[in-house]
Amino acid sequence: MAAFCEGFMLCGLVSGAERRRxxxxxxxxxxxxxxxxxxxxDGGRTVTVYKVSDQRPLGSWAVRQGQQITCPAVYNHSSGEYVVVHDEKVLRVWRDDDVSLDKVFKATLSADVCRLHSLPDTEPLVLFRGGAVRHLDVLLTNPQQEIERIVREDEKIIWSQAFIDGGQPVxxxxxxxxxxxxxxxxxxxxxxxxxxxxxPAEDxxxxxxxxxxxxxxMVSxxxxxxxxxxxHSEVSFTPCDQEEEPQLLVSHLLKLPEPADTGALVILHNSYIATLTPSAARQKDCLCIWNTSFQTLQDSKEFSQKTWTQLWSYDGKLYVPHANSLLVLPYTCEPSSLASVLGKGREAHQSAPEAVTIMNWEALAGKTEQPKPPASRRTVRGKKVQSRGEETTSYSDILSDIQTAPETQIHALVQRIWMTTELPxxxxxxxxxxxxLVTRCxxxxxxxxxxxxxxxxESGVLSYSLCPELMTLCLEKQDVQTLQMCLEHFVDIPEDVLCSCLKLFLSVSEENLSKATISTKSAACYIKESDPTEEAMDTAPVIQNGFSPPTAEDSCDVQMLEKIPKGTKLSxxxxxxxxVLLNSVLLSPYSESFLLPHLKDLASEQVVLFLSYLNHLYKICSENVGLNLPGEERLSVTQVIDWMNLMLDANFTVLVLLPKAKPLLRTLQKFxxxxxxxxxELNKIEGSLSELQKSRRVSQNHGRYSIEVLELY
Structure with a gap:
């Protein structure tokens, strides 16, 4: 997933009239x-260095009145200097301690400069309007050297960018x-x-x-x-035949909701881009983050005033000139996956797919033919080993001993495998x-x-696809403790196995649960086990003057959640x-299409119990007026509602025909x-506010600060 964080203003800009000039x-x-x-x-005469987090300038320089900066200034990573070009041909180089640009190094070039590009660990590149490229240090040795023309007379450079590829500038x-x-x-x-x-585009x-x-x-x-x-198009660096003009193939990437006459685009990540385009429907500019792998909108931000449809991205931050200020919008980009797009991915603090090591299977396939590496002495987890060859031999011995050693020695053998963590x-x-171990079991x-x-x-290295028989064995043995570890650390568990775990957690006896070592710290703050005596007292009918008061079950206006005294826990x-076990299922990633058929196999008692628990979790969220449960697992109300919908979709017919499920269905219906x-009611308020906004006359500008009172009634 990708999202915007809270933004802030970095600096003010010149007024609109000055900028248009x-x-x-x-x-x-x-x-x-x-x-x-x-x-x-800026668009005129000034170059300023800003400390972004402090929102303050570190230095500012300006050219003389009547002079014009004609391309953005850059930083020379090799020399620690700043470089800028004004009036097309005049090049200036200065440092932080220089006060005035009039007294810094100046060189007049023989051709007009289009753009400067700075790259780490190399000299900046100077791109001339004729298409020629020079390194800055080569250009400064002879500023009046002849500059050839590369592009044709009727062509104009409209965009450029520099990269480092294989240690060389591109x-x-x-x-x-x-x-x-x-x-x-x-x-x-x-x-x-x-x-x-x-x-050109076909349309x-x-x-x-x-x-x-x-x-x-390649350039993407x-x-x-x-x-x-x-x-999207791919541009190769391989030399092409100049006699024949190659044509670049362009493929579709995604479609924005509206066409636009202006816009900006930056690449944030391998799977994410940001676009800034005006919206004709809303009369506002809209900044969006898109997932190009799945063509989905990740986050968006509308601006109250028009922007200049300019966009830059550095160090996890977007820079947007908006009205008379430069805005900074930090953003986050997680690795793209189908689970995250569907909203079923794990939370950030849990094991993520990128934590799983990717194997070099080609090297492993030919490991018997690999030469033995030279001996080296090093320490792995505090113990000295002689060579990579001895480690491999020891590893083979461990695998052999696992099949014959007594159960009391298995833990020590597994510990020895951890000594090979630096092996490929x-x-x-x-x-x-x-x-x-599973085969022997x-x-x-x-x-x-x-x-x-x-x-x-719980090593965080394994996955379901590497050892699928492990969870099958645990289901047969009803080993809920190991299953919980697998659900927390495996990221590729199939939906049928996830549903099997849910069945076991709902049906396993309390005797087996009491024997398992399960940490209850995460849910203890909001789960209160029901007391049979209290439950009997709560469910006993209240008789007043010889008759019971009528129930309000069929009333549509009854609020589902009754007011609960503050500080008390719902049973x-x-x-x-x-x-705790059920929460590990709720937090697991899944796909609705694949999970729904397997949920139909649950027994009616299991369905009612699970729905009751989901309803209980939602009551806790409603009581706390929050989107997450208070435990360390950070189970969200969205996940609870999604599972509730899945259970109702898969078993609605069974629930309707089941007498003991009717009270639960009535409760959900009231909700x-x-x-x-x-x-x-919210829609009515929104409509009233919209009509009020339309009826208001256009207010005059009262300065930078004013207070307006809206009378709704």
Missing amino acids: HRDGLQGVEEAGERDTVLVT LIFITEKNPDCFVYTWRPTFSACQRRRLL GSSVLHFAAVIKNR LVLLYSSGHVR HFQLALSRATHG RKEPTFYPQSSLIKLA SPVTLRRA VRSQMKFFS
Whole structure:
């Protein structure tokens, strides 16, 4: 998932009239050497360095009155200096301690400069309007050297970006010659720039903005079109035949909701991009984060005033010129997965898919032919081993001993496997050890080293696909403790196995639960086990003057949750240990389409018990007026409602025909009706406010601060 964090204003900008006199928006926001600092070049004469987290300037420089900065200033990582070009050809170089740009180094070049590009550990690149590229240090040795023209006379450079590929600088720039665009790539090893033609869109729309990133030694180019389409193309660095003009193939990436006449685009992550486009329907500019792998909207932010449709991204922050200020919007990007897109992924503090080691299977397949590495003395977990070859031999001995050693020695053998954590096949070693233990458990019914299996499951290295027979064995043995560890640490558990765990947790006897070592700390703060005597007193009918008062079960206006004294805990329909196990199921990732058929196999008693528990969790959330339960697991109310919907969809017919389920269904029905009534009233308020807003006359500007009173009635 990806989302915006709370933003803030970095600095104020010049007024709209002053900005239009020079250029629209800023010229650029660039990294300024140290982390958390940026170099801001406005549309006129000023360059300023800002400390982002402190929202304060560290230094500011301006060219003379009448001079004009013509490309964004950059930071030279090699020398620690700043570089800028004004009046197309005049180059200035200065340091932090310089006060005035009039007294710093100045060089007049022989050709107009289009853009400066700064890269780490190398000299900045200077891109001229004619398409020629020079390193800054080479250019400064002879500023008046002849600059050749690469692009054709009728082409204009509209975008450029520099990268580091294989330790060498790479530059890509795009020229425009209506209606065509041409992509040029430059690197020091080329004798000339490589030129490719970018075919125009079939629908006749124009390209609004470009973004690029290096992927697999190729430039991955993303294009934003005025039709609202975002397309993608791959640009190779391999030299092409200059006699034939290669054409770049463009593929569809995603479609924005509305077309636009202007917009900006940046790449945030391998699977995420950010777009800034105006919305004609809302009359506002909208900043969105999109998942390109699944074509889903992750987060969006609307601006009350128009932006300049400019967008930069550095160090996990987006920079947006908005009205007369520069806004900073931090964002977060998690690795893209189907579970996260469906909203069923684990919370951030739990085991994530990226924690699982990826094996080098090709190396393992030919390990018998690999030469023995030279001996080396090193320490692994405090013990000295002689060589990689001896470690492999020891690992093979452990696997052999697991099949014959007494159960009391299994824990020590598993501990020895942890001494091989620096081997490239450590994950395979754990999976083979797990497979060996499970195989022996099936051969010897009395053999079951539970503590060793738990240690292997909670290692964070294994997954269900590496040892699927482990959870099957635990289900047969009704080992709820090991199953809980698997649910917490395995990220690829199939839905049928997840449903089998749910069945076991709902049906396992209290005697078996009492024997299992289950930590109840996470749920103890909100789960109160019911007392049979209290339950009997609560369910006994209240008789007044010889008759019972009528119930209000059929009333639509009865609120589902009665007011509960503050500080008291609702009695749970399940015990604390069973609640912890059920929570581990609720927190597991799943897909609704695959889980729904398996939920139909639950017994009616299990369905009623599980729904009662889900209803109990929702009552706790409603009592606390929060979106998460107070425990350490951070179980959210959304997860509870999703599971409740799944259970009702899968077993509604059974519940309707089951007499003992009727009170529960009535309770859920009252809740739904009360929520519908509540949201209906909210819609009325929203309509009233909308009409009031339309009827208001356009208010005059009362300055930077004013108080307005709206009379609703």
